Amino acid sequence: MMMPPGQTPFQMAQGDMSMKMMMDQFMQGFIQYAEQQKQNQQQYQQYQQQQQNQQQQTKQSNTKAETVFEWGQEKEQRNERTLDISRVKVSPVDVSTASKAQNSQYLFMGQLEELKIPTSGCTAEQSKQLKQLVDKWGCENEPIITSLRNTFGTSGSGAERLEHVVANFILPMQQQRDVDPEGEVARYNYDKLLQGTGMDFHSELLNFQEKIARLPKGVRADPAYWINRIKEKASDGLLASFERQVREEVKTGNGGAQYDADHEWTAFNRLMSKAIDVQKRRNAKAEPEPKLGPLGFAAHSGPPGLGAGGRQQPGGRPNTGGCVLCDGYKCPHKLDEDSPCDVYSANVTQARCKEIIDDPPYKLYVDTGRKRSNNYPLNYPQPTEMQKAKLREYDQFKENQRAAKGKGGNGRDTQMGRPPATNAHVAPSTEQEKQDMLDQGLEMLQQMRNNFGVE
Numbered sequence: 492m493m494m495p496p497g498q499t500p501f502q503m504a505q506g507d508m509s510m511k512m513m514m515d516q517f518m519q520g521f522i523q524y525a526e527q528q529k530q531n532q533q534q535y536q537q538y539q540q541q542q543q544n545q546q547q548q549t550k551q552s553n554t555k556a557e558t559v560f561e562w563g564q565e566k567e568q569r570n571e572r573t574l575d576i577s578r579v580k581v582s583p584v585d586v587s588t589a590s591k592a593q594n595s596q597y598l599f600m601g602q603l604e605e606l607k608i609p610t611s612g613c614t615a616e617q618s619k620q621l622k623q624l625v626d627k628w629g630c631e632n633e634p635i636i637t638s639l640r641n642t643f644g645t646s647g648s649g650a651e652r653l654e655h656v657v658a659n660f661i662l663p664m665q666q667q668r669d670v671d672p673e674g675e676v677a678r679y680n681y682d683k684l685l686q687g688t689g690m691d692f693h694s695e696l697l698n699f700q701e702k703i704a705r706l707p708k709g710v711r712a713d714p715a716y717w718i719n720r721i722k723e724k725a726s727d728g729l730l731a732s733f734e735r736q737v738r739e740e741v742k743t744g745n746g747g748a749q750y751d752a753d754h755e756w757t758a759f760n761r762l763m764s765k766a767i768d769v770q771k772r773r774n775a776k777a778e779p780e781p782k783l784g785p786l787g788f789a790a791h792s793g794p795p796g797l798g799a800g801g802r803q804q805p806g807g808r809p810n811t812g813g814c815v816l817c818d819g820y821k822c823p824h825k826l827d828e829d830s831p832c833d834v835y836s837a838n839v840t841q842a843r844c845k846e847i848i849d850d851p852p853y854k855l856y857v858d859t860g861r862k863r864s865n866n867y868p869l870n871y872p873q874p875t876e877m878q879k880a881k882l883r884e885y886d887q888f889k890e891n892q893r894a895a896k897g898k899g900g901n902g903r904d905t906q907m908g909r910p911p912a913t914n915a916h917v918a919p920s921t922e923q924e925k926q927d928m929l930d931q932g933l934e935m936l937q938q939m940r941n942n943f944g945v946e
Contacts, residue, residue, distance in 0.1 A: 576623045579606065583631040584656070589664040590701065596661050599628055610650055621649025625656060635660055672705040681724040688771065689764035696760050715754045721763075726842050728823035731830045732773075733766040773826050817860055821853050834860035837867065844871045848878055851885035 582598055585591040603610065608621050629635035638659060639652055647655075679702065684695050703717060722730060733752075740748035740762065751758035814822035817834035823843070824832040831838045833847065834857055847854050848871050861868055874882065 576620050581624060581627040584628050586660050586664055592661045592664045610653060618649045622652055625649055625652040629656060673710060676702050684721060685725055689768040692767050693760055693764050700756060714756050718753060718759050724842060726846060727830045727840055728826060729766060729770050731827040732770040733763055736762045736766045819856060833857045839869055841872060844869050848874055851882050
């Protein structure tokens, strides 16, 4: 091998190595470039695939939305086409009272809204449907159907027929009811509220609220006024039960229960209904009034102060279930210590006096007890004819009892059935009082003789 002139063998070997290194570097660079191009192509293909997938999904979503919308429109059109009035059930109108007439109108208008049938601006088809519904609404009321037939015959739109029924049969009921709302409230009998159960009170209070709502604004007052008015008509025992319910409500964490019960219809209705039910359960568990003896007292007992009552007195017996103060089985203080005693309290309400006068035997017990304990007599309301008849009947019963024992045949007018001045209209007679005391003493003496076996 010929060497180039001027180069040594070492220099030639060094030149060959440099050439080889350059060739290796070129090949490595070419390989890297080829791999980079391949990766770029793969990424571009993936990007195109993603774009195609997104476009396909968007197209499917749009197609589905269009399908649902079209199906909804088709369903709505199908419903409108298939509304069969003959299959629609309509509650018959009731115009027996103003409230029922208003309720019937309210329900019918709600049904029209549900069926999407307007009362004005109807299409021909909707007017026909409304006409059929109005006829079905009044089908069980002969005067309404007769009026529609005579007024419209086979003509008349549905809106005209509906307006005719409302104007001629519903509004007059309201106008007739609202002629004298003040007088209607003034004549209201509050016993309707308080004599039934808690559920009865709830229903009747709603009726009472409706009467108040019809009053002119100048005399309507606020709920607090009417709530206080109702509480004034309640008995002492019921008021005590109501206050207990309020206190229990406060204990549960409702600090505003007292204010709500005195100012809001809803709270008052709920608590008073519960109080009425509780009071009735207690009264049902109470022992019946014991049979009265000849003097109008329970057997082996006497009026307070005579030492023969249920209280622990000299010569008396322990309490057997009556009031701890007067021994009366019907005294409200027996069931609730916060209620005033009929015999010893000076705060017996007129409502309680009315309850007492309805029971002549118990009235005798209370009147005699108050007299013996030097308390003022109760101021009873003027008795009704029925109450007077009951008092006279009881007087006759007591007179017959006294006559059977030989104590009523002296020609005087005995009033042992009830004490003098029962209704605060007759002044007491001194001679009569003396005779009554003598008869009572003889009766007690006879009882003592019988107890000791003395003939």
